Amino acid sequence: MRKIKTVQAVGHILCHDITQIIKDEKKGVLFKKGHQVKEEDIEKLLSVGKDHLYVWEYDSSKMHENEAALILKEVCAGEGTCTNGSIQEGKIELFAKYSGLLDLDVDRLLELNGIEEIVVATRHRYTPVQKGEKLAGMRVIPLVIDQEKMLQIRERFGTKPLISVKPYTKHRVGIVTTGNEVYYGRIKDTFGSVIKGKLEEYGLECCGQTFAPDDANQITQAIEAWIQKGATMVICTGGMSVDPDDVTPAAIRQVGGKIVSYGAPVLPGAMFLLSYKGEIPILGLPGCVMYAKRTVFDLLFPRIIAGERLEKKDIATLGHGGLCLNCSTCTFPSCSFGKGV
Ligand SMILES: Nc1nc2c(c(=O)[nH]1)N[C@H]1C(S)=C(S)[C@@H](COP(=O)(O)OP(=O)(O)OC[C@H]3O[C@@H](n4cnc5c(N)ncnc54)[C@H](O)[C@@H]3O)O[C@H]1N2
Numbered sequence: 001m002r003k004i005k006t007v008q009a010v011g012h013i014l015c016h017d018i019t020q021i022i023k024d025e026k027k028g029v030l031f032k033k034g035h036q037v038k039e040e041d042i043e044k045l046l047s048v049g050k051d052h053l054y055v056w057e058y059d060s061s062k063m064h065e066n067e068a069a070l071i072l073k074e075v076c077a078g079e080g081t082c083t084n085g086s087i088q089e090g091k092i093e094l095f096a097k098y099s100g101l102l103d104l105d106v107d108r109l110l111e112l113n114g115i116e117e118i119v120v121a122t123r124h125r126y127t128p129v130q131k132g133e134k135l136a137g138m139r140v141i142p143l144v145i146d147q148e149k150m151l152q153i154r155e156r157f158g159t160k161p162l163i164s165v166k167p168y169t170k171h172r173v174g175i176v177t178t179g180n181e182v183y184y185g186r187i188k189d190t191f192g193s194v195i196k197g198k199l200e201e202y203g204l205e206c207c208g209q210t211f212a213p214d215d216a217n218q219i220t221q222a223i224e225a226w227i228q229k230g231a232t233m234v235i236c237t238g239g240m241s242v243d244p245d246d247v248t249p250a251a252i253r254q255v256g257g258k259i260v261s262y263g264a265p266v267l268p269g270a271m272f273l274l275s276y277k278g279e280i281p282i283l284g285l286p287g288c289v290m291y292a293k294r295t296v297f298d299l300l301f302p303r304i305i306a307g308e309r310l311e312k313k314d315i316a317t318l319g320h321g322g323l324c325l326n327c328s329t330c331t332f333p334s335c336s337f338g339k340g341v
């Protein structure tokens with residue numbers, strides 16, 4: 001810290017807040033600690049009686065917190081993210097440019113946060129976010145930070161930004177609803193509207209819904225018919241449990257795609273099935289997706305439509321955090337459900 005004449009202070013960084021009091025009008029901070037003095041500030045500083053200022057020792061090996069924060073932004077802000085233009089006290093926040101899936105490199109984030117004097121705090125990976133939602137905040141802690149350190153961060157992490165928002169693909173989704181009770185009109189279908197509502201949540205349209213009885217060949221034909229009609233995803237509802245007459249998994253197998261997983265360590269959602277026929281995801285949804293507010297579907301569907309090709313390990317990883325607490329007021333995705341990945 002050094003005392004200098006205010007008239008010579010341009011470019012220097014204040015070590016303390018400067019208060020302004022105007023009787024009956026204002027009492028507050030005129031300039032904050034950490035502010036870098038500009039030409040136009042000199043007159044104001046003199047007008048509050050500051051002929052001298054306490055500033056940081058000018059040292060070319062140091063970088064101001066706001067300038068350093070811009071480097072953090074550079075290494076973090078990937079596709080689909082933006083700032084609101086504000087940098088305050090070394091802090092910058094990132095927002096979603098469009099609705100999509102929040103993606104981030106958790107390993108490199110850990111590495112970055114292992115460095116002293118800087119912090120990057122984010123929301124969870126794979127959170128579905130709306131345009132304009134906050135994604136992350138980053139901050140440089142001291143008023144001035146070692147310049148060399150920041151340049152090294154830029155070099156080490158600047159190759160690929162850590163945080164991005166993956167846009168959703170406009171899938172054409174065909175629904176196949178199985179079950180004799182629905183097919184023969186013994187009960188009214190209440191599954192279709194739930195799925196259509198969930199598709200709408202992601203701006204997707206349903207190509208239509210067809211019905212099949214508990215017969216593997218007929219379910220297989222119904223799935224294939226959607227693929228023939230150009231569906232880019234097929235969702236089957238019902239018949240996913242282990243009862244002998246629950247034949248949907250057998251029907252999906254007959255389509256001949258790759259079964260990624262039958263079963264998921266998620267409650268509700270234990271009987272979920274995911275397969276791919278070439279590029280086309282075929283999903284088998286258990287009954288819980290119809291009646292439970294949030295299930296395995298809500299954890300995996302955003303990732304599928306954001307273009308992730310899921311593997312068995314992705315499903316197995318869901319176990320940590322895969323227990324929905326069924327709260328009376330559901331706050332998903334702002335809760336622990338699905339946050340272990
Ligand atoms: N031995 C085991 N049995 C079950 C297990 C298990 O792990 N071991 N898991 C249970 C869980 S968890 C679920 S979830 C269900 C999976 O159910 P399914 O997908 O097989 O559903 P269904 O048996 O076809 O139907 C259940 C229930 O929902 C009604 N339903 C189905 N589709 C419709 C529709 N489109 N509209 C209206 N209602 C529908 C159906 O009539 C049944 O009442 O398995 C457990 N069993």
Ligand code: MOO
Pocket residue numbers: 266267268269270271272286287288289
């Ligand atoms: O799988 Mo059930 O699918 O847990 O509710």
